[in-house]
Amino acid sequence: MTSPPNRDPGLQPERTRLAWRRTTLSSTVAAVLAAKAALHGGVTPEGVIICALCCALWLAFLTLAHHRITTLTADSGPPPPLAPRHATAAVLCTVAVAVCAAVLVY
């Protein structure tokens, strides 16, 4: 039984890629709930602004995740580690959604 030389038996890049996918799915759920909350009591200017902001944050997160997924699937040796800047950006998107939510709830 021979396997290709570059194959990682633990499928680590694939698992990490899927973890990013799951996380974008979670952020989609949060964004949908945000949109529902923002436009629940009729269309108001503030509601539209917050809804647009949440959509923009969701898109930013999606871009980050997509960037990382492309890096992980690039077929050239072991994938580079996650850059702290990326991690921080993803976390800041999450925090910003929470701030939007706090504004909406209040």
Place this chain on the structure above:
Amino acid sequence: MIDFARNVRLWFAPQEISEEGGTPDYRFSLANERTFLAWLRTALALIGGGFAVDQFLPDLRWAWRVGLALALLAAGVMCSLRAVNHWVRCERAMRQGKDLPVSRFPALLSIAVAIVAVAMVIVVLAGWEG
């Protein structure tokens, strides 16, 4: 506190991390990244829970509803900030060949979630009676 400030600087400065110690096996880095993402999902779920309390418990009194929602949202913010901080600490520990950092955050989060859950039960039961 000084350590924390240093870690915050490292969130934005990838080159400083890669200057310390040796590069660990990339599989360990990827496992660390997945743990970070799992914590980020937990944070997103808490934020979603905050939205859900606000949206799906409309009969609650305003103070309870806002209080519960803000508690969940604050937990989400804490969780996501802690996610990146713990990730940076693990990454540094792996590079320097030290033990991985221990943390009481999971215990604190579990207790906070349990308290919020009990509060929800009480509030929903009281809401139905009243």
